[in-house]
Amino acid sequence: MTPPSQAATATGPPPGGAPAAGAPGAAVTGRSPAQLMWRRFRRDRTGVAAACVVAFFFLVALLAPVISRLYGKDPYTTYGQNEPGLLNEYGYPVGPNGGMSAEFWFGLEPGLGRDVFTQLVYGIRTSLSIALVVTVATMVIGVVMGIWAGYAGGRTDYVIGRVVDTLLAFPAQLFLIVLLPVVETAFVSPEEETPVWLRYVSICVVLTVLGWTTISRLLRAQVLSLREREFVEAARVTGASPLRIVFKELLPNLWTPIIIQSTLALPLYVGAEAGLGFLGVGMTEPTPDWGRMFLVGASVYRQDITYLVFPGVSIVIFVVAFNLLGDSLRDAFDPKSRR
Amino acid sequence: MVRFFLRRVAGAAMIMVIISVVTFVLFYAVPRDPARAFCGKICPPQNLALIRHNLGMDDPLFVQYWHWLAGVFTGRDLPQFGECAAPCLGYSFATREPVFSAILDRLPVTLSVTFGAAVVLLTFGVVTGMIAAWQQGRPLDKIASASSVIGASLQIYFVGPLLVFFAVDTLGLLPRPAYVPITEDPGRWFVHLLIPWLVLSIIFTANYTRMTRSVMIEQLAEDYVRTARAKGMSGRTVFLRFAWRGAMIPIVTIFGVDLATLLGGAIITEQTFTLHGIGELAVRAVQNTDLPMLLGVTLVGAFAIVTLTILVDVLYAVIDPRVRLR
Numbered sequence: 284m285t286p287p288s289q290a291a292t293a294t295g296p297p298p299g300g301a302p303a304a305g306a307p308g309a310a311v312t313g314r315s316p317a318q319l320m321w322r323r324f325r326r327d328r329t330g331v332a333a334a335c336v337v338a339f340f341f342l343v344a345l346l347a348p349v350i351s352r353l354y355g356k357d358p359y360t361t362y363g364q365n366e367p368g369l370l371n372e373y374g375y376p377v378g379p380n381g382g383m384s385a386e387f388w389f390g391l392e393p394g395l396g397r398d399v400f401t402q403l404v405y406g407i408r409t410s411l412s413i414a415l416v417v418t419v420a421t422m423v424i425g426v427v428m429g430i431w432a433g434y435a436g437g438r439t440d441y442v443i444g445r446v447v448d449t450l451l452a453f454p455a456q457l458f459l460i461v462l463l464p465v466v467e468t469a470f471v472s473p474e475e476e477t478p479v480w481l482r483y484v485s486i487c488v489v490l491t492v493l494g495w496t497t498i499s500r501l502l503r504a505q506v507l508s509l510r511e512r513e514f515v516e517a518a519r520v521t522g523a524s525p526l527r528i529v530f531k532e533l534l535p536n537l538w539t540p541i542i543i544q545s546t547l548a549l550p551l552y553v554g555a556e557a558g559l560g561f562l563g564v565g566m567t568e569p570t571p572d573w574g575r576m577f578l579v580g581a582s583v584y585r586q587d588i589t590y591l592v593f594p595g596v597s598i599v600i601f602v603v604a605f606n607l608l609g610d611s612l613r614d615a616f617d618p619k620s621r622r
Numbered sequence: 623m624v625r626f627f628l629r630r631v632a633g634a635a636m637i638m639v640i641i642s643v644v645t646f647v648l649f650y651a652v653p654r655d656p657a658r659a660f661c662g663k664i665c666p667p668q669n670l671a672l673i674r675h676n677l678g679m680d681d682p683l684f685v686q687y688w689h690w691l692a693g694v695f696t697g698r699d700l701p702q703f704g705e706c707a708a709p710c711l712g713y714s715f716a717t718r719e720p721v722f723s724a725i726l727d728r729l730p731v732t733l734s735v736t737f738g739a740a741v742v743l744l745t746f747g748v749v750t751g752m753i754a755a756w757q758q759g760r761p762l763d764k765i766a767s768a769s770s771v772i773g774a775s776l777q778i779y780f781v782g783p784l785l786v787f788f789a790v791d792t793l794g795l796l797p798r799p800a801y802v803p804i805t806e807d808p809g810r811w812f813v814h815l816l817i818p819w820l821v822l823s824i825i826f827t828a829n830y831t832r833m834t835r836s837v838m839i840e841q842l843a844e845d846y847v848r849t850a851r852a853k854g855m856s857g858r859t860v861f862l863r864f865a866w867r868g869a870m871i872p873i874v875t876i877f878g879v880d881l882a883t884l885l886g887g888a889i890i891t892e893q894t895f896t897l898h899g900i901g902e903l904a905v906r907a908v909q910n911t912d913l914p915m916l917l918g919v920t921l922v923g924a925f926a927i928v929t930l931t932i933l934v935d936v937l938y939a940v941i942d943p944r945v946r947l948r
Binding site: 452464557558584588606607 | 633637640641644645648649771772774775776777779780781782783784786787791883885886887889890893894901904905908916919920923924927928931
């Protein structure tokens, strides 16, 4: 929980220099909250390092085709099956450490014999883009619902509150795997092959349906207290419309929790997406996916532990970096708050 | 207190009904026909119709739901399977065993994993958090904080196989994770579940370490602690007698949430360690389009979550007398 930030009484520029900053003149007057935040952030060495790691992952995801071209392999070719001498008769890599070599940096996938390095690089694309889409979608829905419930109050608040309660009482993982086929069959009959884009969309939909409640609850509580503040009252007395109050008075004060929550939510969705893959209901072949790598890895770990280590270590580094970044952002945005 | 309790129980019952309706409706949106699976490979249409009739699937949706709901309270007679006594959740379409007893059979596995892990992680988290608060700013504190960040970022399906590989396959320290009934052999029950407990603890402990650390530090700055110190009470006594009490409230809150997460997360845990608990039952039910089983499992899960939420609220009042339950 983050209390309203230091800029709470100002109706001008929101902390964090969010795109909705309605006061371009603020930059001229000494230091805007955004600048203050930036200065605090830059001084935090852990935060800067974490930001670099996060940027690195985004860059790898964006440049995956380039990396794969330079490296000379792609994530789809079954090298181990095409070239003799790479996999043994049981389908495990012949070379030590999962077949790691100058040619296959991170080794080969047991069974199909695909290249682990490119799978990992392209897998970032899948995980990161799903997580991004879900984060944005949950934030939008959560912000709308949270502000609506908090500002409208009364019956609206009650209804939204009960919906949130019910969604939170669902056993989440179970609901995810129940909902996935339901969403899919809404588009495609079960006899047909599920197209890749559809699985992608249904994963996003399902994670969003279950995900928006957290931010909505948080924002509702914030709006409830902001609503009673003098500057909102002043705006109301001067005849500002509810829409204006929401966008110009409330929203600028809510950017801090929204941004912090997004940075903390994104790694959760990367984990959730990988979890779906691990349960066998995530992205389908041949789309490279970290979750499915865990599924394969968990079934062959006794013979080939290396294959499990690469996606495992990658996801840990990614999630740690993102969590540290989230913490640093919180410290920078909101120096008074304690963790 | 009584009124609070009644209101919360009524609310919880309402949520359970909504969840069962939603699951029921969602399931009917899946156009995979369980009657077809019953019928076998070569299925004449009249057989299919008969099976559908016997399963009660030719009734309108709300009639089917009503039969199901009535069955939960009064039991029902199912033509395909026979008599089904009072908390009747129906019979599994796939295995034809009664859902209620199938869940009861597997409950000990899931509960052992969850509550065992909860005990380990709560003790571990609170103790490391207290050490971190006690040693604030010193190396031990930094180590505790750093490892809690990493721990929280780990995934069960990564650390699980990794730990099994090293502790079981390479070093032979522990037996492979499995479930041995506690009534049969408590010792083996314990060692066989040690790895799942450890893995879950590693992941969930971080929250408690952080939370305990920050609330303890907050508590140590409180006036009453300063007063106690000024009166000559030793630092250790203040720490162990007073400060932790105030620290318990936020910990109880997240503990309630986490217990629910642990139970809900049983699916991945059981998949990772191939334990045969309720999570596994759920996955199979989804794969087999097994509506009665799925409903049963979802309801048990939801029941656990809402009960825990109420319990947490009651616990607040026990820990902090200032909290009034209304």
